Every structure is written in C-alpha cells, then in structure tokens.
Amino acid sequence: MGMENRYVTIKDNIAAGMPTESSFELRSSRATPLAIEGGSLGSQQDVLVKNLYLSVDPYQLNRMKKFSSSQKSAGFASRVLPGQAIDAFGVGRVVASNNGEFKEGDVVAGLLGWEEYTVVKSGGNMLTKVDLTCGFPLSYHASILGPSGLTAYAGFYDVCKPKMGEKVFVSAASGSVGSLVGQYAKLSGCYVVGCSGTKEKVDLLTQKLGFDDAFNYKEEPDLKSALQRHFPDGIDIYFDNVGGKMLEAAIANMNIFGRVAACGAISEYTGESAPAAPDVLDVIYKRITIRGFLAYDHLHCQAEFMSTTSEYLRDGKIRVLEHISQGLESIPSAFLGLFRGDNVGKTLIRVSD
Numbered sequence: 001m002g003m004e005n006r007y008v009t010i011k012d013n014i015a016a017g018m019p020t021e022s023s024f025e026l027r028s029s030r031a032t033p034l035a036i037e038g039g040s041l042g043s044q045q046d047v048l049v050k051n052l053y054l055s056v057d058p059y060q061l062n063r064m065k066k067f068s069s070s071q072k073s074a075g076f077a078s079r080v081l082p083g084q085a086i087d088a089f090g091v092g093r094v095v096a097s098n099n100g101e102f103k104e105g106d107v108v109a110g111l112l113g114w115e116e117y118t119v120v121k122s123g124g125n126m127l128t129k130v131d132l133t134c135g136f137p138l139s140y141h142a143s144i145l146g147p148s149g150l151t152a153y154a155g156f157y158d159v160c161k162p163k164m165g166e167k168v169f170v171s172a173a174s175g176s177v178g179s180l181v182g183q184y185a186k187l188s189g190c191y192v193v194g195c196s197g198t199k200e201k202v203d204l205l206t207q208k209l210g211f212d213d214a215f216n217y218k219e220e221p222d223l224k225s226a227l228q229r230h231f232p233d234g235i236d237i238y239f240d241n242v243g244g245k246m247l248e249a250a251i252a253n254m255n256i257f258g259r260v261a262a263c264g265a266i267s268e269y270t271g272e273s274a275p276a277a278p279d280v281l282d283v284i285y286k287r288i289t290i291r292g293f294l295a296y297d298h299l300h301c302q303a304e305f306m307s308t309t310s311e312y313l314r315d316g317k318i319r320v321l322e323h324i325s326q327g328l329e330s331i332p333s334a335f336l337g338l339f340r341g342d343n344v345g346k347t348l349i350r351v352s353d
C-alpha cells in the first residue's frame with residue numbers, strides 16, 4: 001500500500017532574477033511504493049529513509065533554471081523539473097530496508113530529498129551509516145561533517161595548498177563553507193580576512209571565529225580599495241564563494257603565484273549581477289592559479305577531513321554555526337534566505353524528530 005509523502009518542488013523552472021516563495025509548492029504523493037508497516041519495500045535492495053535534517057544549498061537554484069552550464073557537470077547538479085521531488089543531502093533514519101547493509105533504526109547520511117521520506121535505490125545516493133558513537137549532534141552530520149565541511153576542508157587544503165603565514169581572503173565568510181574555511185586557515189597559521197553582509201556577521205568573524213580582520217562588503221563602494229586596505233602586502237589565497245565584482249577585486253590584489261579556489265559564485269546565481277570579468281593580464285603576469293572544484297572530486301580527503309575535524313570539535317578548536325528552520329514548509333523561505341544573507345552558518349531544515 002502506498003503512503004503519503006509530502007515534498008517541496010518548483011511550480012515552473014526559475015527564470016532570471018530572484019525567485020519568490022510562490023515559485024515553490026508543497027505537494028504530496030502516494031505514488032511511491034512504500035509499505036512501512038511490515039518493513040517491506042517495492043524493489044530489491046531499496047532503503048526507505050525518514051528524513052530528519054535536510055540541507056538547503058545555493059547550487060540548487062542553478063538546477064531549477066531551464067538552463068545553467070552547471071547542470072551537465074554532475075548528476076547531483078542536474079536540472080530539476082517542475083513538480084519533481086528535489087534531491088538534497090540530509091540525515092535520516094532507516095524505517096524499512098531490503099538492503100543487508102542497512103537495517104531499521106540505522107541513522108544514515110546521503111543524498112535524500114526535500115521530502116519527508118526518501119527511497120534510496122541500491123548502491124545509490126552515497127548513503128552511509130552515521131557513527132553515533134562519536135557523540136556529536138545529528139545535525140553536525142549534515143553541516144560541518146557533511147558536504148559543506150568537506151568543501152571547506154578539501155577546497156582549502158587540497159586546492160589552495162596553504163603555507164603557514166600566508167594571507168587568506170574568504171568571501172561569504174559567515175556562511176556554511178566560508179566560516180569553516182576561515183577557521184581552518186587560522187588553525188593552519190594563516191592571516192585571515194573575511195567579508196560578510198552585515199555588521200553583526202563581521203563582529204562574529206573577528207570576535208567569535210578568530211578571523212584577524214573582516215569587513216562588510218555592502219558598505220564598500222570600491223571593493224578593490226577595500227581589499228588593498230585589508231591586504232597592504234597582497235593576498236596569497238582567495239577562497240571565492242561569491243564570484244562577480246569581488247572576484248575581480250581579489251584578482252587585482254593577488255600576489256605573484258596566488259591561488260584562487262573557485263568554490264561558488266552566489267552573486268551571479270540570480271542573474272542580478274554581472275558575471276566576473278577578472279583582468280586576465282593580471283592573472284598571466286602574476287601567474288595566478290584559478291581553480292574551480294567540486295567537493296565530490298575530493299572524496300580521497302574524506303577520511304582525513306573527518307578525523308581532523310572531529311578532533312578539532314572535541315578539542316573545542318572549531319565552532320559550528322547552524323541556521324536551522326523547522327518543518328518541510330520552511331524550505332522555500334530558508335532557501336531564498338541564502339540569497340538575502342539571512343543565514344549565519346549552515347542552513348538546515350529539521351523535518352522530523
């Protein structure tokens with residue numbers, strides 16, 4: 001017998017500009033062949049997961065458009081069709097399983113969806129069991145110990161290859177990825193400056209997260225001069241979360257052999273700001289490396305990332321910032337909040353207890 005599964009979807013593909021809450025709808029489906037009672041499932045090896053925490057991420061906007069160059073890069077970035085359930089990383093509890101690797105009651109993390117229940121197909125969705133013996137809150141497995149944490153860790157260590165004493169600039173520094181990059185950089189002996197969109201966020205960076213300095217980019221009429229002021233000796237590493245004018249300004253202030261980790265370009269996702277047009281002569285003559293990366297290319301760092309970050313957490317050397325909304329209904333507003341800068345740290349939805 002099928003059961004009701006509520007999920008969030010888009011009414012139509014998102015055109016240029018900022019979407020609104022009315023671009024989304026909550027639907028329910030009985031089509032999924034779920035039969036929880038009795039623990040049986042439709043297909044062999046399927047696992048039925050009740051979702052507990054779901055991740056809300058900026059890249060999903062590019063998936064919701066009719067076209068984005070990102071859509072062909074990887075399965076998880078593929079286009080979302082109107083009415084379709086939207087897959088997203090999360091943490092959940094197994095409620096039925098035909099797969100010997102997972103049993104009822106296991107807590108798992110992987111690609112789930114903006115829905116109450118997800119059926120994970122055999123071998124799919126990078127489903128792993130959460131090690132509950134570590135004692136961290138469950139939400140951590142969708143935030144600092146999930147893809148956002150890996151993005152920050154691999155992007156900083158594997159892509160930027162930092163050396164002690166280097167000068168690091170991080171944009172969207174109070175967000176999920178940025179707040180961790182800045183903290184890893186400080187733990188590695190770098191000089192770190194972050195930018196954020198409010199005074200409260202700027203204060204958080206310097207007073208709570210240990211950044212050496214920070215500024216509110218919205219109050220800077222000239223980003224190139226702002227960076228020159230904060231980095232009189234130039235930038236060695238720029239961890240770019242925003243693209244656009246900030247990337248141009250950072251390139252203008254990079255040192256010779258500087259490295260840019262092109263992690264994201266959130267300022268360009270809504271189409272309201274022009275794409276970055278950095279000075280290519282600067283890139284050439286300063287021999288700057290600009291390297292785009294996806295966290296999923298760096299799974300070889302996963303074990304090291306988990307053990308190092310868990311140790312930092314146990315030793316109280318790293319702070320976790322989470323922005324948690326309650327209930328599936330809150331997904332549209334939390335998602336749009338990423339583009340308004342509502343969040344501090346990782347945006348998560350608590351779907352169920």
Ligand SMILES: NC(=O)c1ccc[n+]([C@@H]2O[C@H](COP(=O)([O-])OP(=O)(O)OC[C@H]3O[C@@H](n4cnc5c(N)ncnc54)[C@H](OP(=O)(O)O)[C@@H]3O)[C@@H](O)[C@H]2O)c1
Pocket residue numbers: 057058059147148151172173174175176177178195196197198201241242262263264265266267268273293294295296337338339340341342343344345346347
């Ligand atoms: N390459 C990868 O594998 C990978 C993985 C995860 C995320 N990403 C990318 O990394 C970036 C950060 O993602 P996240 O999940 O950590 O999000 P986040 O930083 O937690 O949230 C987004 C933040 O971006 C800032 N922002 C929004 N619009 C902006 C604009 N027009 N200009 C400048 N800043 C703006 C806002 O903070 P303010 O108050 O500072 O404006 C907002 O809080 C995104 O670009 C995302 O696509 C890449």
